Amino acid sequence: MKEPVFILDSMSAGYHKNTIVSKISFGIExxxxxxxxxxxxxxxxxxxKAISGLIDIMDGRxxxxxxxxxxYRRKELAGELSxxxxxxxxxxxxxxxxxxSLGLFPYRKILGKDDTDESAIEETASLxxxxxxxxxxxxxxxxxxxxxxxxxxxxxQNRDVILLDEPVSNLDYRHMIQVMDxxxxxxxxxxxxxxALHDVNTAAEYSSRIIAIKNGSVFFDxxxxxxxxxxxxxxxxxxxxxxxxxxxxxxxxxxxxPGSFT
Numbered sequence: 001m002k003e004p005v006f007i008l009d010s011m012s013a014g015y016h017k018n019t020i021v022s023k024i025s026f027g028i029e030x031x032x033x034x035x036x037x038x039x040x041x042x043x044x045x046x047x048x049k050a051i052s053g054l055i056d057i058m059d060g061r062x063x064x065x066x067x068x069x070x071x072y073r074r075k076e077l078a079g080e081l082s083x084x085x086x087x088x089x090x091x092x093x094x095x096x097x098x099x100x101s102l103g104l105f106p107y108r109k110i111l112g113k114d115d116t117d118e119s120a121i122e123e124t125a126s127l128x129x130x131x132x133x134x135x136x137x138x139x140x141x142x143x144x145x146x147x148x149x150x151x152x153x154x155x156x157q158n159r160d161v162i163l164l165d166e167p168v169s170n171l172d173y174r175h176m177i178q179v180m181d182x183x184x185x186x187x188x189x190x191x192x193x194x195x196a197l198h199d200v201n202t203a204a205e206y207s208s209r210i211i212a213i214k215n216g217s218v219f220f221d222x223x224x225x226x227x228x229x230x231x232x233x234x235x236x237x238x239x240x241x242x243x244x245x246x247x248x249x250x251x252x253x254x255x256x257x258p259g260s261f262t
Contacts, residue, residue, distance in 0.1 A: 005192050006063065010024070014046060014058060020216055024047070030192055032192055034194045035202075035206070035210050036211050038219065043216045049165070052081060064080070080160070096149055100152055101121060160191060164196070184206050210227060224251060229243055239257070241255065241257060
C-alpha cells in the first residue's frame, strides 16, 4: 500500500451551521489522480476546501501526511500543497508575472526575490505555455488564459499535492485538454492530484480513480473502468445515460440520453 496523503475519517463540513458533506470517509494515496464527480451542490467543492484547510471541519477529522490538518499553520500547509479554486469578485490589478510570484510566498522569509525565484517562475510558465503573457494584466486575460495562470501559480507553490476545484469549467476544448494534459503529466511524474469536475468524460479519461458524491455522501468510488456504467450514472444524476468506449483511448465514454429527465 502506498503512503496515504489524506485520510478523511467521518468528516463533516459545510458553511456556517449548514452541513454540506456528512461523515465522509476515504483515503487518498500518494500518486493518485482522483476526480470528484456528482450533481451541483453535492459537496465536491466543500470537500476540496475542507481537505485543503480553506474551511473548518465540523466533525470527524482529516489527516494530511499523518497529521490532523487543524494542526498545520496556514503558511506551513501552503508549503506542502497547492490549491486552485475559482476566484470571484474584484481582482487586484496584478501583472501575470506578479501574480505568479505569489506562489513563492510560503518560502520567502522577507520581501524580495532572487535568481532561484525567477527560474521557478520562468520554468513553470514555460511548462504551461504562458510566458508570452508575463506583462499582461490578469484582468485582460481570457478565461482559459487565466486558468493556466492560476495553475502555474499553484505549481510554483507546490507540485507534490495539487487540489483543484473545477479547473476546466467554461474552457474551450483546446484549453481544457491543455490543462488536463499538464495535470496528467505532473501525475505521471509523481504528483498527487485531487480535482472536482462536472464532465464525466474528462474524469474518465484522466483519472486513476473517481469518487462520486451525492447529497453530501460517497455514492460510489473506484477506477473508471469498473464504476462508470449506465446504472451507476443514472443513480448519481437521476437521468439516463448510454455508456461506451472512446475508440482512441479505450476509456469509458458517457452519453446523456435527451428527454430522460422528468
